[in-house]
Amino acid sequence: MEQLGYYPGCTLETTGREFDMTTRITCQQLGIELVEIPDWNCCGASSAHELNNYLAISLAARNLAIAEQKLALDVVIPCAACFNRLKVAQKALLNKAYSEFVFEGRTKVYDLLRFLAQPRYKKRLKHQVGKSLKGLKAVAYYGCLLTRPPEVTDHPHPENPTEMDEILKILGVDCLFWSYKTDCCGASLTVGRVDVVHQLVKKLYDHALEVGAECIVTACPLCHANLDLRQKEINEKFNKNYYLPIFYFTELMVLAMDINDTEVWARGHLVDPIPLLKEKGLC
Protein backbone atom coordinates (compact mmCIF):
# COMPACT_ATOMS: atom_id res chain seq x y z
CA MET A 1 0.00 0.00 0.00
CA GLU A 2 1.31 3.45 -0.83
CA GLN A 3 0.52 6.23 1.61
CA LEU A 4 -1.01 9.56 0.74
CA GLY A 5 -1.96 12.56 2.86
CA TYR A 6 -5.70 13.30 2.91
CA TYR A 7 -7.45 16.64 3.41
CA PRO A 8 -11.21 15.98 3.57
CA GLY A 9 -12.31 19.56 4.31
CA CYS A 10 -15.47 20.46 6.23
CA THR A 11 -18.04 19.47 3.59
CA LEU A 12 -16.77 15.91 3.34
CA GLU A 13 -17.74 15.40 6.97
CA THR A 14 -21.28 16.71 6.46
CA THR A 15 -23.04 17.41 3.13
CA GLY A 16 -20.44 15.46 1.18
CA ARG A 17 -20.35 12.36 3.36
CA GLU A 18 -20.98 9.99 0.46
CA PHE A 19 -18.01 11.49 -1.33
CA ASP A 20 -15.77 10.87 1.69
CA MET A 21 -17.03 7.32 2.13
CA THR A 22 -16.66 6.30 -1.51
CA THR A 23 -13.30 8.09 -1.81
CA ARG A 24 -11.91 6.01 1.03
CA ILE A 25 -13.21 2.76 -0.47
CA THR A 26 -11.96 3.61 -3.96
CA CYS A 27 -8.48 4.49 -2.75
CA GLN A 28 -8.22 1.34 -0.68
CA GLN A 29 -9.23 -0.79 -3.66
CA LEU A 30 -6.59 0.91 -5.78
CA GLY A 31 -3.88 0.27 -3.20
CA ILE A 32 -3.71 3.74 -1.65
CA GLU A 33 -3.77 4.28 2.10
CA LEU A 34 -5.17 7.72 2.98
CA VAL A 35 -3.66 9.38 6.05
CA GLU A 36 -5.72 12.32 7.28
CA ILE A 37 -3.75 15.50 8.00
CA PRO A 38 -3.67 15.65 11.81
CA ASP A 39 -5.70 18.47 13.37
CA TRP A 40 -6.56 20.05 10.02
CA ASN A 41 -8.67 23.20 9.94
CA CYS A 42 -11.15 24.75 7.52
CA CYS A 43 -9.40 26.36 4.53
CA GLY A 44 -11.84 29.29 4.39
CA ALA A 45 -13.31 28.00 1.09
CA SER A 46 -15.28 30.55 -0.90
CA SER A 47 -15.63 33.05 1.94
CA ALA A 48 -12.14 33.97 3.14
CA HIS A 49 -10.78 35.27 -0.18
CA GLU A 50 -13.78 37.54 -0.60
CA LEU A 51 -13.23 39.30 2.71
CA ASN A 52 -9.58 39.07 3.71
CA ASN A 53 -6.44 38.14 1.75
CA TYR A 54 -4.41 37.12 4.77
CA LEU A 55 -7.08 34.72 6.05
CA ALA A 56 -7.49 33.26 2.56
CA ILE A 57 -3.85 32.19 2.45
CA SER A 58 -3.05 31.42 6.06
CA LEU A 59 -6.02 29.19 6.89
CA ALA A 60 -5.00 26.93 4.00
CA ALA A 61 -1.27 27.33 4.71
CA ARG A 62 -1.54 25.91 8.23
CA ASN A 63 -2.76 22.60 6.78
CA LEU A 64 0.07 22.43 4.26
CA ALA A 65 2.70 23.09 6.91
CA ILE A 66 1.28 20.29 9.07
CA ALA A 67 1.12 17.91 6.12
CA GLU A 68 4.75 18.48 5.23
CA GLN A 69 6.14 18.45 8.76
CA LYS A 70 4.03 15.79 10.42
CA LEU A 71 3.21 13.47 7.52
CA ALA A 72 5.89 14.16 4.93
CA LEU A 73 3.46 12.92 2.29
CA ASP A 74 1.84 14.40 -0.79
CA VAL A 75 -1.75 15.47 -0.23
CA VAL A 76 -4.89 14.61 -2.15
CA ILE A 77 -8.05 16.73 -1.85
CA PRO A 78 -11.53 15.70 -3.06
CA CYS A 79 -13.24 19.11 -2.72
CA ALA A 80 -12.56 21.43 -5.66
CA ALA A 81 -12.83 24.58 -3.55
CA CYS A 82 -10.43 23.27 -0.88
CA PHE A 83 -8.05 22.07 -3.60
CA ASN A 84 -8.02 25.51 -5.17
CA ARG A 85 -7.41 27.26 -1.84
CA LEU A 86 -4.57 24.94 -0.84
CA LYS A 87 -2.93 25.37 -4.25
CA VAL A 88 -3.11 29.16 -3.95
CA ALA A 89 -1.53 28.91 -0.49
CA GLN A 90 1.14 26.51 -1.72
CA LYS A 91 2.22 28.98 -4.39
CA ALA A 92 2.26 31.87 -1.92
CA LEU A 93 4.39 29.85 0.50
CA LEU A 94 6.84 28.87 -2.24
CA ASN A 95 7.27 32.56 -3.00
CA LYS A 96 8.53 32.89 0.55
CA ALA A 97 5.61 35.02 1.62
CA TYR A 98 3.97 34.11 4.94
CA SER A 99 7.12 32.92 6.69
CA GLU A 100 5.15 32.05 9.85
CA PHE A 101 4.26 28.77 8.15
CA VAL A 102 7.20 26.46 7.59
CA PHE A 103 6.81 24.88 4.17
CA GLU A 104 9.58 23.97 1.76
CA GLY A 105 7.55 22.54 -1.08
CA ARG A 106 8.28 18.82 -0.67
CA THR A 107 4.57 18.15 -0.21
CA LYS A 108 2.67 18.21 -3.51
CA VAL A 109 -1.04 19.00 -3.68
CA TYR A 110 -3.39 16.99 -5.95
CA ASP A 111 -7.09 17.02 -6.56
CA LEU A 112 -8.53 13.54 -6.19
CA LEU A 113 -9.86 13.33 -9.73
CA ARG A 114 -6.62 14.14 -11.49
CA PHE A 115 -4.65 12.00 -9.06
CA LEU A 116 -6.76 8.92 -9.81
CA ALA A 117 -6.65 9.60 -13.55
CA GLN A 118 -2.91 8.94 -13.65
CA PRO A 119 -2.08 5.96 -15.91
CA ARG A 120 -1.01 3.61 -13.11
CA TYR A 121 -4.33 3.99 -11.28
CA LYS A 122 -6.38 3.71 -14.44
CA LYS A 123 -4.60 0.44 -15.11
CA ARG A 124 -5.42 -0.81 -11.62
CA LEU A 125 -8.98 0.39 -12.01
CA LYS A 126 -9.45 -1.72 -15.16
CA HIS A 127 -8.64 -4.82 -13.12
CA GLN A 128 -11.05 -3.80 -10.38
CA VAL A 129 -14.14 -3.30 -12.52
CA GLY A 130 -16.39 -6.26 -11.72
CA LYS A 131 -19.66 -4.87 -13.01
CA SER A 132 -19.72 -2.78 -16.15
CA LEU A 133 -21.97 0.29 -16.01
CA LYS A 134 -22.80 -0.14 -19.67
CA GLY A 135 -25.98 1.59 -20.74
CA LEU A 136 -25.83 4.32 -18.10
CA LYS A 137 -25.89 7.59 -20.03
CA ALA A 138 -24.05 10.35 -18.20
CA VAL A 139 -22.31 13.67 -18.64
CA ALA A 140 -19.13 14.46 -16.70
CA TYR A 141 -19.38 17.79 -14.90
CA TYR A 142 -16.12 19.37 -13.64
CA GLY A 143 -17.32 22.80 -12.53
CA CYS A 144 -14.90 25.67 -12.13
CA LEU A 145 -12.25 25.39 -9.47
CA LEU A 146 -10.73 21.99 -10.30
CA THR A 147 -9.22 23.41 -13.46
CA ARG A 148 -9.34 27.19 -13.16
CA PRO A 149 -7.34 29.34 -13.21
CA PRO A 150 -4.54 27.20 -14.69
CA GLU A 151 -1.88 29.40 -13.03
CA VAL A 152 -3.19 28.01 -9.74
CA THR A 153 -4.32 24.49 -10.62
CA ASP A 154 -1.55 23.68 -13.16
CA HIS A 155 -4.23 22.03 -15.26
CA PRO A 156 -3.01 21.60 -18.87
CA HIS A 157 -6.52 21.84 -20.37
CA PRO A 158 -8.60 24.13 -18.18
CA GLU A 159 -11.27 24.65 -20.85
CA ASN A 160 -11.62 20.99 -21.78
CA PRO A 161 -10.58 18.60 -19.02
CA THR A 162 -11.08 14.91 -19.83
CA GLU A 163 -9.99 12.97 -16.70
CA MET A 164 -13.48 12.18 -15.47
CA ASP A 165 -14.64 11.12 -18.95
CA GLU A 166 -11.68 8.73 -19.13
CA ILE A 167 -12.42 7.18 -15.73
CA LEU A 168 -16.14 6.85 -16.49
CA LYS A 169 -15.39 5.13 -19.79
CA ILE A 170 -13.26 2.56 -17.98
CA LEU A 171 -16.29 1.88 -15.78
CA GLY A 172 -18.34 1.24 -18.89
CA VAL A 173 -20.45 4.39 -18.55
CA ASP A 174 -21.86 5.81 -21.76
CA CYS A 175 -20.14 9.15 -21.28
CA LEU A 176 -21.71 11.79 -23.53
CA PHE A 177 -20.14 14.88 -25.04
CA TRP A 178 -21.49 18.22 -23.93
CA SER A 179 -20.23 21.80 -23.88
CA TYR A 180 -21.00 22.66 -20.27
CA LYS A 181 -18.50 20.53 -18.38
CA THR A 182 -16.73 23.51 -16.82
CA ASP A 183 -19.63 25.97 -16.53
CA CYS A 184 -20.10 27.31 -13.00
CA CYS A 185 -22.99 26.16 -10.77
CA GLY A 186 -22.75 29.25 -8.56
CA ALA A 187 -21.65 27.44 -5.41
CA SER A 188 -20.53 30.50 -3.48
CA LEU A 189 -23.96 32.11 -3.99
CA THR A 190 -26.03 29.18 -2.78
CA VAL A 191 -27.13 30.91 0.42
CA GLY A 192 -26.99 34.62 -0.38
CA ARG A 193 -28.51 34.52 -3.91
CA VAL A 194 -30.12 31.14 -4.45
CA ASP A 195 -32.14 32.61 -7.36
CA VAL A 196 -28.91 32.95 -9.35
CA VAL A 197 -27.98 29.35 -8.50
CA HIS A 198 -31.39 28.14 -9.70
CA GLN A 199 -30.79 29.73 -13.12
CA LEU A 200 -27.28 28.34 -13.47
CA VAL A 201 -28.20 24.82 -12.37
CA LYS A 202 -31.33 24.72 -14.53
CA LYS A 203 -29.17 25.56 -17.53
CA LEU A 204 -26.93 22.60 -16.67
CA TYR A 205 -29.92 20.25 -16.41
CA ASP A 206 -31.28 21.43 -19.76
CA HIS A 207 -28.02 20.94 -21.60
CA ALA A 208 -27.39 17.56 -19.99
CA LEU A 209 -30.84 16.40 -21.08
CA GLU A 210 -30.36 17.84 -24.53
CA VAL A 211 -27.50 15.43 -25.25
CA GLY A 212 -29.48 12.54 -23.79
CA ALA A 213 -27.95 12.20 -20.33
CA GLU A 214 -29.85 10.39 -17.57
CA CYS A 215 -27.59 11.63 -14.80
CA ILE A 216 -24.77 14.06 -14.09
CA VAL A 217 -21.45 13.00 -12.56
CA THR A 218 -19.56 15.47 -10.36
CA ALA A 219 -16.19 15.70 -8.63
CA CYS A 220 -16.93 18.41 -6.07
CA PRO A 221 -19.16 18.44 -2.97
CA LEU A 222 -20.29 22.01 -3.63
CA CYS A 223 -21.35 21.20 -7.20
CA HIS A 224 -23.07 18.08 -5.93
CA ALA A 225 -24.96 19.99 -3.26
CA ASN A 226 -26.17 22.61 -5.73
CA LEU A 227 -27.24 20.10 -8.35
CA ASP A 228 -28.80 17.56 -5.98
CA LEU A 229 -30.31 19.63 -3.15
CA ARG A 230 -31.81 22.31 -5.38
CA GLN A 231 -33.52 20.04 -7.94
CA LYS A 232 -36.82 19.98 -6.05
CA GLU A 233 -36.92 23.79 -5.77
CA ILE A 234 -36.05 24.20 -9.44
CA ASN A 235 -38.84 21.81 -10.41
CA GLU A 236 -41.32 23.83 -8.37
CA LYS A 237 -40.07 27.22 -9.46
CA PHE A 238 -39.95 26.51 -13.19
CA ASN A 239 -42.84 24.06 -13.21
CA LYS A 240 -40.62 21.26 -14.49
CA ASN A 241 -40.23 17.59 -13.83
CA TYR A 242 -36.51 17.06 -13.86
CA TYR A 243 -35.31 13.70 -12.63
CA LEU A 244 -31.55 13.74 -12.90
CA PRO A 245 -29.63 11.83 -10.22
CA ILE A 246 -26.30 13.48 -9.40
CA PHE A 247 -23.41 11.09 -8.72
CA TYR A 248 -19.92 11.57 -7.40
CA PHE A 249 -17.48 9.87 -9.76
CA THR A 250 -16.22 7.85 -6.80
CA GLU A 251 -19.72 6.48 -6.20
CA LEU A 252 -19.80 5.09 -9.73
CA MET A 253 -16.29 3.67 -9.20
CA VAL A 254 -17.48 1.83 -6.10
CA LEU A 255 -20.59 0.65 -7.96
CA ALA A 256 -18.50 -0.70 -10.85
CA MET A 257 -16.10 -2.38 -8.43
CA ASP A 258 -19.21 -4.29 -7.38
CA ILE A 259 -19.00 -3.25 -3.75
CA ASN A 260 -22.46 -3.61 -2.25
CA ASP A 261 -22.69 -0.27 -0.49
CA THR A 262 -25.08 1.35 -2.95
CA GLU A 263 -27.96 1.69 -0.47
CA VAL A 264 -25.65 3.34 2.04
CA TRP A 265 -24.25 6.11 -0.14
CA ALA A 266 -27.45 6.56 -2.16
CA ARG A 267 -29.33 7.37 1.03
CA GLY A 268 -27.45 10.68 1.20
CA HIS A 269 -28.96 11.96 -2.06
CA LEU A 270 -32.09 14.08 -2.27
CA VAL A 271 -32.66 12.97 -5.85
CA ASP A 272 -32.88 9.23 -5.27
CA PRO A 273 -30.60 7.46 -7.78
CA ILE A 274 -31.94 3.97 -6.98
CA PRO A 275 -34.86 4.00 -9.50
CA LEU A 276 -32.43 4.84 -12.32
CA LEU A 277 -29.91 2.21 -11.20
CA LYS A 278 -32.66 -0.40 -10.91
CA GLU A 279 -33.94 0.43 -14.38
CA LYS A 280 -30.42 -0.17 -15.68
CA GLY A 281 -30.08 -3.39 -13.74
CA LEU A 282 -27.22 -1.98 -11.70
CA CYS A 283 -28.59 -2.55 -8.24
Added chain:
Amino acid sequence: MFTADFLKEVNQHSGEKVQLCFQCFKCSLGCPVSFAMDYLPHQLLRMVQMGLKDRVLHSHTIWVCAACETCTTRCPNHIDIARVIDTLRQMAIKQGKPAEKPIVAFHKAFLNSVRRHGKLNEWELMAEYKLRSTRFLDDLWLIPEMWKRKKLFLRIRGVHKKSEIKKIFKKAKAWNN
Protein backbone atom coordinates in the same frame (compact mmCIF):
# COMPACT_ATOMS: atom_id res chain seq x y z
CA MET B 1 -17.79 61.36 -9.26
CA PHE B 2 -14.15 60.85 -10.17
CA THR B 3 -11.67 59.57 -7.58
CA ALA B 4 -8.14 60.25 -8.74
CA ASP B 5 -6.29 57.47 -6.98
CA PHE B 6 -8.86 54.69 -7.37
CA LEU B 7 -7.05 52.81 -10.17
CA LYS B 8 -3.77 53.02 -8.28
CA GLU B 9 -5.41 51.80 -5.10
CA VAL B 10 -7.03 48.83 -6.82
CA ASN B 11 -3.79 47.89 -8.57
CA GLN B 12 -1.87 48.07 -5.33
CA HIS B 13 -4.27 45.90 -3.35
CA SER B 14 -4.82 43.33 -6.08
CA GLY B 15 -1.32 43.20 -7.51
CA GLU B 16 -2.88 43.52 -10.98
CA LYS B 17 -2.61 46.16 -13.69
CA VAL B 18 -6.18 47.10 -14.49
CA GLN B 19 -5.05 49.71 -17.04
CA LEU B 20 -4.01 46.82 -19.32
CA CYS B 21 -7.66 46.04 -20.09
CA PHE B 22 -8.37 47.01 -23.71
CA GLN B 23 -12.10 46.26 -23.58
CA CYS B 24 -12.26 43.14 -25.72
CA PHE B 25 -15.35 41.87 -23.76
CA LYS B 26 -13.98 38.35 -23.54
CA CYS B 27 -14.46 38.27 -19.77
CA SER B 28 -18.09 39.37 -19.99
CA LEU B 29 -18.97 37.00 -22.83
CA GLY B 30 -17.91 33.99 -20.77
CA CYS B 31 -19.25 35.17 -17.43
CA PRO B 32 -22.02 32.79 -16.26
CA VAL B 33 -23.71 35.30 -13.95
CA SER B 34 -23.69 38.31 -16.25
CA PHE B 35 -27.51 38.11 -16.33
CA ALA B 36 -27.62 39.08 -12.66
CA MET B 37 -25.08 41.91 -12.85
CA ASP B 38 -25.69 45.65 -12.99
CA TYR B 39 -22.36 46.21 -14.79
CA LEU B 40 -20.61 43.53 -16.85
CA PRO B 41 -17.05 42.61 -15.84
CA HIS B 42 -15.42 44.57 -18.68
CA GLN B 43 -17.55 47.59 -17.79
CA LEU B 44 -16.52 47.28 -14.17
CA LEU B 45 -12.85 47.33 -15.15
CA ARG B 46 -13.41 50.35 -17.39
CA MET B 47 -15.07 52.10 -14.48
CA VAL B 48 -12.05 51.35 -12.30
CA GLN B 49 -9.82 52.84 -15.01
CA MET B 50 -12.04 55.92 -15.03
CA GLY B 51 -11.91 56.31 -11.26
CA LEU B 52 -15.65 55.80 -10.68
CA LYS B 53 -15.06 54.54 -7.17
CA ASP B 54 -18.52 55.03 -5.69
CA ARG B 55 -20.37 53.34 -8.51
CA VAL B 56 -17.97 50.41 -8.54
CA LEU B 57 -18.02 49.82 -4.80
CA HIS B 58 -21.80 50.09 -4.61
CA SER B 59 -22.37 47.73 -7.53
CA HIS B 60 -24.13 44.38 -7.24
CA THR B 61 -21.66 42.91 -9.71
CA ILE B 62 -18.85 42.64 -7.19
CA TRP B 63 -21.07 40.45 -4.97
CA VAL B 64 -22.95 38.30 -7.46
CA CYS B 65 -19.68 37.34 -9.14
CA ALA B 66 -19.45 33.62 -8.35
CA ALA B 67 -15.64 33.65 -8.30
CA CYS B 68 -15.62 30.95 -10.98
CA GLU B 69 -12.36 32.24 -12.52
CA THR B 70 -13.57 31.97 -16.12
CA CYS B 71 -12.70 35.59 -16.84
CA THR B 72 -9.27 35.26 -15.23
CA THR B 73 -8.53 32.16 -17.29
CA ARG B 74 -9.48 33.83 -20.58
CA CYS B 75 -8.26 37.43 -20.38
CA PRO B 76 -5.77 38.00 -23.22
CA ASN B 77 -3.91 40.52 -21.06
CA HIS B 78 -3.60 38.12 -18.13
CA ILE B 79 -5.52 40.35 -15.77
CA ASP B 80 -6.68 38.29 -12.80
CA ILE B 81 -10.17 39.78 -12.89
CA ALA B 82 -11.52 37.55 -10.12
CA ARG B 83 -8.76 38.83 -7.87
CA VAL B 84 -9.55 42.42 -8.79
CA ILE B 85 -13.16 41.73 -7.81
CA ASP B 86 -12.00 40.25 -4.47
CA THR B 87 -10.13 43.50 -3.87
CA LEU B 88 -13.20 45.56 -4.74
CA ARG B 89 -15.32 43.51 -2.31
CA GLN B 90 -12.85 44.16 0.47
CA MET B 91 -12.82 47.88 -0.29
CA ALA B 92 -16.64 47.91 -0.37
CA ILE B 93 -16.85 46.28 3.06
CA LYS B 94 -14.42 48.80 4.48
CA GLN B 95 -16.64 51.53 3.11
CA GLY B 96 -19.52 49.83 4.88
CA LYS B 97 -22.29 49.82 2.28
CA PRO B 98 -22.21 46.55 0.33
CA ALA B 99 -25.07 46.27 -2.18
CA GLU B 100 -25.82 42.60 -1.46
CA LYS B 101 -26.11 42.35 2.32
CA PRO B 102 -27.17 38.67 2.54
CA ILE B 103 -24.09 37.55 0.60
CA VAL B 104 -21.83 39.50 2.94
CA ALA B 105 -23.79 38.12 5.90
CA PHE B 106 -23.13 34.59 4.68
CA HIS B 107 -19.38 35.10 4.34
CA LYS B 108 -19.13 36.77 7.74
CA ALA B 109 -21.13 34.01 9.44
CA PHE B 110 -18.96 31.40 7.73
CA LEU B 111 -15.69 32.93 8.88
CA ASN B 112 -16.97 33.57 12.40
CA SER B 113 -17.76 29.89 12.80
CA VAL B 114 -14.28 28.99 11.58
CA ARG B 115 -12.77 31.55 13.95
CA ARG B 116 -14.50 29.89 16.90
CA HIS B 117 -13.79 26.24 16.16
CA GLY B 118 -11.24 26.03 13.38
CA LYS B 119 -13.82 24.11 11.35
CA LEU B 120 -17.14 25.12 9.96
CA ASN B 121 -20.23 24.33 12.00
CA GLU B 122 -23.29 24.29 9.75
CA TRP B 123 -25.87 24.99 12.48
CA GLU B 124 -23.95 27.98 13.67
CA LEU B 125 -23.47 29.22 10.12
CA MET B 126 -27.20 28.98 9.44
CA ALA B 127 -28.18 30.62 12.73
CA GLU B 128 -25.77 33.52 12.40
CA TYR B 129 -26.63 34.00 8.74
CA LYS B 130 -30.33 34.23 9.56
CA LEU B 131 -29.70 36.77 12.29
CA ARG B 132 -27.38 38.88 10.17
CA SER B 133 -29.50 38.76 7.02
CA THR B 134 -32.90 38.60 8.80
CA ARG B 135 -33.89 36.01 6.20
CA PHE B 136 -35.29 33.61 8.75
CA LEU B 137 -37.18 31.37 6.36
CA ASP B 138 -34.40 30.66 3.85
CA ASP B 139 -33.80 26.97 3.25
CA LEU B 140 -35.81 25.84 6.29
CA TRP B 141 -37.19 22.88 4.31
CA LEU B 142 -33.66 21.63 3.77
CA ILE B 143 -32.91 21.16 7.46
CA PRO B 144 -35.10 18.07 8.09
CA GLU B 145 -34.09 16.67 4.69
CA MET B 146 -30.43 16.94 5.58
CA TRP B 147 -30.96 15.74 9.12
CA LYS B 148 -32.63 12.59 7.78
CA ARG B 149 -29.64 11.98 5.57
CA LYS B 150 -27.19 12.41 8.45
CA LYS B 151 -25.70 15.48 6.80
CA LEU B 152 -25.95 17.68 9.87
CA PHE B 153 -24.40 16.85 13.22
CA LEU B 154 -25.12 18.29 16.62
CA ARG B 155 -21.56 17.65 17.70
CA ILE B 156 -19.27 20.61 17.15
CA ARG B 157 -16.15 19.61 15.27
CA GLY B 158 -13.08 21.64 15.89
CA VAL B 159 -9.31 21.69 15.90
CA HIS B 160 -7.34 20.92 19.06
CA LYS B 161 -4.87 23.73 18.71
CA LYS B 162 -7.39 26.59 18.85
CA SER B 163 -4.64 29.04 19.78
CA GLU B 164 -3.13 28.67 16.29
CA ILE B 165 -6.45 29.58 14.67
CA LYS B 166 -6.88 32.52 17.05
CA LYS B 167 -3.44 33.78 16.07
CA ILE B 168 -4.31 33.63 12.37
CA PHE B 169 -7.53 35.61 12.88
CA LYS B 170 -5.79 38.15 15.09
CA LYS B 171 -3.14 38.78 12.49
CA ALA B 172 -5.78 38.94 9.75
CA LYS B 173 -7.45 41.76 11.60
CA ALA B 174 -4.17 43.62 11.86
CA TRP B 175 -3.67 43.26 8.10
CA ASN B 176 -7.28 44.12 7.43
CA ASN B 177 -6.73 44.17 3.72
